[in-house]
Amino acid sequence: MPPHLSCIFCHSSGSSSVAHIVPESLGGKYSPIGRPGVTCDRCNQYFGQKVESKAVQSFPFSGYRLLQGVPSKKRRFIRMDTKLGEVEASGASGIIHLEPRNNQLRNLVERGRVCQFHLIAEVSESLAVVRMLLKIGLEQLGKHFYDVAVSDRVGEARAFARRPGRGDNWWCILCTEPSEILDTTAKDQFTIEITEHEGVLVSVMRLPGVTTIVPLEKRALAPTPGSLPEPHYRVIRATC
Template structure:
């Protein structure tokens, strides 16, 4: 068995590869160990998925839709209480209704709380996150695309070998595996 990304022997690999990351709610669509070698799995997790998942835009979507990470945490949203110039966090807990609002770390929580208690109204500003760069998104989509193709061929080792050997897919493999996000 060879890795669909680097084409090296991956028969001793132990990691399953989530086609869509668990942090986006996927637990079902996975590739068994060996389809993606451990080295590529680690690289893709760190250099392809992480920049996509860590973008404020995707974190806001996860917050809005209540999508927890594999550790069952929904990322908080950051905002700003206008009247006290206080950084605030909006929190959701997986499986619970509603949203909690608290002062952000290293802020004067008492000033914020006193303002809330003494005012009938206030303003929270919730900045909208910038979308991830085209390169971050395209590398993520390329990774998903190649893995979906491999997933469809899981029952036929000959087709899986053909996917690995297909030179027409080499540019995609190289783009996903080797291009650094900061390069143009």
């Protein structure tokens, strides 16, 4: 048996469980699998409970899960409270259940007078979202380039993901294309790519209609306002 790796976040060794790099409640069965031991079971559990569970409730992932109908590991679908009532993913891409808030609204919906609702595209949990993206990027890095993932080069990214200090900050770029989220033929187009941009390691995650870009090195500078084509591209800042 090959020796166990030590966890890139806490250095403990002995974990060999196979875990998804991306939470199943986001990627479903298409979630890429990590290399066993890169993240230990305890850290994985920590991320799942404290970081990922919040991040997948926040835009853009909430909207993605609602429109694509991706269930959680426990086969639960995302629900959201809206002015109209409660909406819930159905499990079928693009089909959403609506439980109108009251009989008056139910009436209007049944008569076809209300046939639209808007999702507010606001990242409500930016800290959890950025930490999750860092964890995903670092695990993907550790899968193929373990030595880099444990090196000082990405030390600040590891610290921000696992234990950010008060006042620490990070950023990512979010790109959304709502019409692509509903493209049912694109379900398995789920990729995480580690690239170097101007000498900085960057993790790019693509799900249908949602692309996130997060630098794995602190020295990377966020694009200046106006340099990205809004509203499809946005810089998301997270401060602990």
